Amino acid sequence: MNKEVICVNHVYKEYRLGTIGGGTLRGDLQSLAARIRGKEDPNSKIGQKNVSSGKFLALNDVSFCVNKGEKVGIIGHNGAGKSTLLKLLSRVTAPSQGTMGFNGRVASMLEVGTGFHPELTGRENVYMNGAILGMNRKEISAKFDEIVSFAEMEKFIDTPVKRYSSGMYVKLAFAVAAHLDSEILVMDEVLAVGDMKFQQKCLGKMGNVADEEGRTILYVSHNMNTIRQLCDRCIVLDHGKLIFDGDVEKAIELYSDMGNHTLLPKVNLSNQTRVSNTLGRDVKMMQFNFTGDEKCEIQMKNMLPFELVLDSKTERKDVCFRCMIYYSDDTPVCMAGSSRGEIVLQAGENRIQGEIDTGILAPGTYHMKLAAYCVNDYGTEEHLDVLDKAVYFTVDDSKIINNMQWLHQYWGHAAVKMKISNVI
Amino acid sequence: MNAIEPKRFQTWITPKRKLLDFNLKELWRYRDLILLFVRRTFVAQYKQTILGPAWAVIQPLFTTVIFTIVFGNLAGLAPEGVPTFVFYMSGSVLWNYFSGCLTGTSTTFTANAAILGKVYFPRLVMPISTVISNMISFAIQFCFFLFFFTYYLIAGDSIHPNGLVLLTPLLLLHLALLSLGVGIIISALTTKYRDLVMMISFGVQLWMYATPIAYDMAIIPEKYLFTYMANPVTPIVNMFRYAYLGVGQPYWEHYGLSIIVTLCILILGVILFNRVEKTFMDTV
Numbered sequence: 001m002n003k004e005v006i007c008v009n010h011v012y013k014e015y016r017l018g019t020i021g022g023g024t025l026r027g028d029l030q031s032l033a034a035r036i037r038g039k040e041d042p043n044s045k046i047g048q049k050n051v052s053s054g055k056f057l058a059l060n061d062v063s064f065c066v067n068k069g070e071k072v073g074i075i076g077h078n079g080a081g082k083s084t085l086l087k088l089l090s091r092v093t094a095p096s097q098g099t100m101g102f103n104g105r106v107a108s109m110l111e112v113g114t115g116f117h118p119e120l121t122g123r124e125n126v127y128m129n130g131a132i133l134g135m136n137r138k139e140i141s142a143k144f145d146e147i148v149s150f151a152e153m154e155k156f157i158d159t160p161v162k163r164y165s166s167g168m169y170v171k172l173a174f175a176v177a178a179h180l181d182s183e184i185l186v187m188d189e190v191l192a193v194g195d196m197k198f199q200q201k202c203l204g205k206m207g208n209v210a211d212e213e214g215r216t217i218l219y220v221s222h223n224m225n226t227i228r229q230l231c232d233r234c235i236v237l238d239h240g241k242l243i244f245d246g247d248v249e250k251a252i253e254l255y256s257d258m259g260n261h262t263l264l265p266k267v268n269l270s271n272q273t274r275v276s277n278t279l280g281r282d283v284k285m286m287q288f289n290f291t292g293d294e295k296c297e298i299q300m301k302n303m304l305p306f307e308l309v310l311d312s313k314t315e316r317k318d319v320c321f322r323c324m325i326y327y328s329d330d331t332p333v334c335m336a337g338s339s340r341g342e343i344v345l346q347a348g349e350n351r352i353q354g355e356i357d358t359g360i361l362a363p364g365t366y367h368m369k370l371a372a373y374c375v376n377d378y379g380t381e382e383h384l385d386v387l388d389k390a391v392y393f394t395v396d397d398s399k400i401i402n403n404m405q406w407l408h409q410y411w412g413h414a415a416v417k418m419k420i421s422n423v424i
Numbered sequence: 425m426n427a428i429e430p431k432r433f434q435t436w437i438t439p440k441r442k443l444l445d446f447n448l449k450e451l452w453r454y455r456d457l458i459l460l461f462v463r464r465t466f467v468a469q470y471k472q473t474i475l476g477p478a479w480a481v482i483q484p485l486f487t488t489v490i491f492t493i494v495f496g497n498l499a500g501l502a503p504e505g506v507p508t509f510v511f512y513m514s515g516s517v518l519w520n521y522f523s524g525c526l527t528g529t530s531t532t533f534t535a536n537a538a539i540l541g542k543v544y545f546p547r548l549v550m551p552i553s554t555v556i557s558n559m560i561s562f563a564i565q566f567c568f569f570l571f572f573f574t575y576y577l578i579a580g581d582s583i584h585p586n587g588l589v590l591l592t593p594l595l596l597l598h599l600a601l602l603s604l605g606v607g608i609i610i611s612a613l614t615t616k617y618r619d620l621v622m623m624i625s626f627g628v629q630l631w632m633y634a635t636p637i638a639y640d641m642a643i644i645p646e647k648y649l650f651t652y653m654a655n656p657v658t659p660i661v662n663m664f665r666y667a668y669l670g671v672g673q674p675y676w677e678h679y680g681l682s683i684i685v686t687l688c689i690l691i692l693g694v695i696l697f698n699r700v701e702k703t704f705m706d707t708v
Contacts, residue, residue, distance in 0.1 A: 007433065015706060087705070091544035094439055094702035101433030110542045117464055119471040128464060131457040132543050160471075 004103065005184055005216045006066040006089070011098035013059040013084050013240075058084040059095070060240035068183075069214045071207070073221065073231035073248065075255045080237040082220050083188065086110055089218060090186050104183025107133045109174070111188070118162035122153060122172055125161050129176045143179045150205070151175035171198055178205050185209070186218045203230050224252050224329065228409065256328040256365075265295035267391050269309075269370070275386065283319055283345070283372050283384040284311045288391050291353065297394050298358060304393070305355040310372065312345040318374040319343050319384065323356060326389075328365040333413045340375060358395065362406045362415045367392045451546050461553035466560055480561040481568050487516045491638055501639035505582045506669050510572055514668060515637040517569050518661055521562040521596075522603050523628045528554035529607025530624050533615050533704050540705065547701040548694075551608050555600050562596070573668060584670030591667060595660055598686060602656055605689035612696035615704040636661055642672060653678040656685045 059081045066072055076082050087093050088100065090108030115132040116125045126147060130140040148157055151171040161169060177185065185206070207230060209215050221227055227234065227248065234251035236244035244254050269285045287309040298304055308321065322337030336356045343352060368391045375381040406415070470476045488509065495501045496508035503511065529551035533540065536550055577583050614620045632638070635657045644652050653659060653675065659682040665671045 004432070087541075088437075090542075091435075091437065092541055093705045094437060096439055098439070100437040102435040102437075103433055106544070108543055115539045115543070117468055119468040120464060124464075124467070128460050131454075131460045132539065132545060134454075134545065136453075136456045 003068045004065050004101075005068050006103075006218075007101040008062055008064050008085075008089075009099045009101070011059055011062045011088065011095045011100060012057060013081075013088060013093075014096040015056045015058055057240050059088070061098075062237075062240075062242045063098075064235060064242060064245055066216055066218070068216055069210055070233055071210045071217045071219065071231045073219050073227040073234040073251070074237065075221070075224075075227060075234060075251060076237035077255075079239075081240040082237055083110075084240075085237065086186055086188050086218070086220055089184075102184065105134050105181075106184045106186060107177055107180045107182035108186040109177045109188065110186070116161055116169070116173065119160055121160050122157040122164070126157075126172065126176055129173065130180070133177060133180055134182060135180055139181055143181075147172075147175045147179050150179065150201075167195060167198075174198075174202055178202065178209060182215070184216045184218070188220045189222065199226070206230060224255075225409075227252065253328070264392075265290045269387055269390055272387050272390060275388070279383060280385040282313050283316075285309070285370060285372055285385050285387060285390075286311050286349070288370065290393070292355075297396060299396050302358065303355045304358045306353070308352045308354075308370075310345065310350045310352060312347055312350060315345065315347050316374070317341060317344050318376075319345055320373055320375060321352065322371050322373070323391075324369040324371070325358075325361070325366050326369065327408065327413045328367070331413065333361065333366065360414045360416055361395045362408065362411065362413050363395050364406065364408060364413065365392065365394045366413075447546065451548060451552075454545055454549050457545060458549050458553045458556065461549065462557040462560070465553065465557040477561075477564060480564045484513070484516045484520050484565050485568070487520075488513045491516060495638045499639075501643065503640040503642060503671050506671055507576045507581050507583065510569075510576050510583065511640075511665070511669060511671070512638075513569050513572060514665055515661060517562070517565045518599065518664060519632055519635065519637045520565060521558055522599055522657060523632070524558040524561065525555050525600065525603035526607050526610075526628060527624055528558060529604055530610035530614065531621065532608070532611040533700075534611075534618075534621065537705070548608075548697065551604055551611065551697075554607075555604050559596070559600070583668070585668050586666075586670065588663065588667035588674065591663065595664055598683065599657070599660055601690050602660075602686045605686060605691075605693040608693040608697045609689070612693070612700045612704075615700050631655075631657070634658075636665075640671070653681070654685075656682040656689075658682075 062081070062085065074082050074085065086108070087110070088095055090106055090110060092108075092110075115129055117128065120128065126144065127137065127140050130143075131137070148154055151168075151174070153168065153172055153175075156164065156168065161172075164172075177187075187206075203226060206217055206219075210217050217230070219227070219230055231248050233246065234244075234248040235242060236251045236255050244251050267288045269287055274280050285308060289307040289309075290304070291307045292298070292303070292305040310319075312319070318340065320338050320340055321343060322335055324335045325333045327333055338354070367389045370385075370387045370390045371383060372385045373381045373383045470479065473479065475482070491512040492502075492508050496512060502508040532547075532550045532554070540547065540550075573583070573585075577585070610620050610624060634652075634655050636644075641652070641658070641662060659675055659679040662672060663674060663679055666674050
């Protein structure tokens with residue numbers, strides 16, 4: 001069963017930046033007249049020489065093929081081109097360049113309950129929605145009971161959908177799409193709306209649909225857990241380009257690391273952005289240096305030596321420093337902090353040297369949030385300077401137990417020691 | 425990856441499209457959707473109203489009454505010898521259908537951007553369903569017209585219907601295609617220029633005065649007749665009145681010309697529609 005159902009062949013999609021035309025006929029005629037007479041366009045913005053040359057490539061030479069029965073996840077940051085790709089796949093808009101081929105009908109769920117009319121009843125809307133997604137009346141009638149029971153909506157099916165709760169809306173809409181006889185199902189984060197139980201039911205249903213009925217699923221989500229659960233292949237987009245196509249775990253790792261600064265042994269903190277301008281006023285973190293031999297790529301079970309450069313306006317003793325360590329998917333892992341009185345600052349530049357016990361960290365990429373704060377006798381703290389995602393480092397996996405790969409989704413991010421004292 | 429031939433795929437998408445790519449087969453596959461849209465428009469229109477579909481009758485009735493009083497009795501623009509009320513009713517029923525279709529189809533893209541931006545189906549489904557759903561209200565109004573028509577016929581007033589009455593379905597189809605053609609041209613242009621949306625409401629009104637709805641076309645001087653008849657709606661209205669009421673004369677040559685103009689407008693409309701339907705989501 002290695003039949004191609006979707007083939008995307010060197011596809012580009014170009015959008016024009018700014019407003020398209022003058023928006024009115026008059027505006028466009030003015031621009032046209034000005035261009036003919038060789039004068040400056042009266043509608044162009046000041047300081048902007050030529051509006052029409054502002055082009056933006058939402059998709060840049062994307063090619064891939066999907067075989068029958070595959071469950072493909074598409075991930076990428078906002079603006080990476082995911083939605084544009086889905087729009088092209090669902091044929092809402094055409095590519096600017098390149099070609100696409102489909103075998104079979106494409107049912108797209110880019111939004112929940114497309115075409116639901118609030119005044120019509122659930123029953124009428126099921127037919128409506130099904131027809132919009134490409135089914136005919138007979139097909140819908142054959143599946144109708146199944147759809148209603150999947151959505152758990154038997155009681156409300158003859159009520160106008162304007163009286164439905166948003167959850168009911170989603171359930172019904174999803175049920176229609178899931179029961180379509182289309183060969184290709186394109187979905188954009190529609191599951192995010194239903195409750196946990198229904199989400200799981202949907203994921204299960206989609207998995208079945210692909211495995212048993214041999215339908216193909218393309219699924220876009222920011223929720224890595226659902227991607228892991230559903231997909232067996234994953235495409236990563238970045239700035240309109242396809243940068244990875246293959247194994248799901250690798251794709252997720254790549255996605256989480258994207259936008260990562262290269263691992264630097266010396267990190268300049270002075271020009272990183274602070275969330276508020278009161279931060280970094282009295283005490284400012286200037287630089288963070290990895291001082292150990294391994295720099296920022298450390299082995300498991302080792303200490304992480306560092307040096308922090310701090311600028312202080314006055315002499316003070318109440319300043320504390322802490323590092324919050326996060327895994328690359330932004331899960332907090334642990335915190336290391338100094339206690340009051342350990343750090344004594346002079347006015348001007350200070351160099352603080354220390355080390356963090358990173359022995360419990362499992363292999364992977366981590367980043368640290370750094371905070372300098374002061375605390376009074378009652379435990380009330382005041383932030384002096386805070387930097388999110390300030391420093392990145394990796395923990396190497398060469399010393400892992402039994403040579404196994406660390407499974408972050410099951411084992412978490414901390415490797416705690418175990419000692420077997422006796423075997424009887 | 426390099427050897428991808430279109431033949432292996434059922435659907436093949438390229439950036440550009442042929443000038444006249446009218447996929448009737450696909451449209452036929454979506455016929456259920458057309459009917460459901462028709463139903464949806466009709467049902468949703470009269471939901472939570474007390475009078476329901478009776479509104480379809482009330483509107484033209486009031487227009488007719490006003491026309492009869494203002495243009496018929498005060499201004500004296502109605503023809504002699506024919507019951508003024510039926511004369512105006514025939515005009516307003518026809519015009520109601522035409523203007524309903526025209527305004528409905530001309531906002532296809534802008535009004536349905538939410539649906540069209542999310543799913544693919546042949547875009548022509550929307551304007552076609554508008555034309556058909558307006559046909560339902562037309563049918564109701566037409567029955568209403570027939571009721572008065574029969575009343576005056578029995579009452580012995582000077583109504584002289586003739587065999588051309590049998591042309592009614594053709595006249596209706598002609599009117600439908602004309603409004604569809606003009607409507608989709610406007611809808612294709614409104615994706616970029618919203619000005620036309622503003623224009624359409626008073627444009628339709630102006631067009632009505634260029635058509636013998638509120639007056640008898642006998643008042644048009646002979647030398648302007650050809651120009652006047654260039655308006656493709658006029659021969660249809662004229663033919664209808666001639667068939668049912670025996671007013672004026674059929675003007676066959678003008679009617680034939682109107683058919684040609686209608687077909688040209690329709691083809692132009694489909695070409696324009698095809699050009700924008702693939703990428704209108706980027707500009708609308």
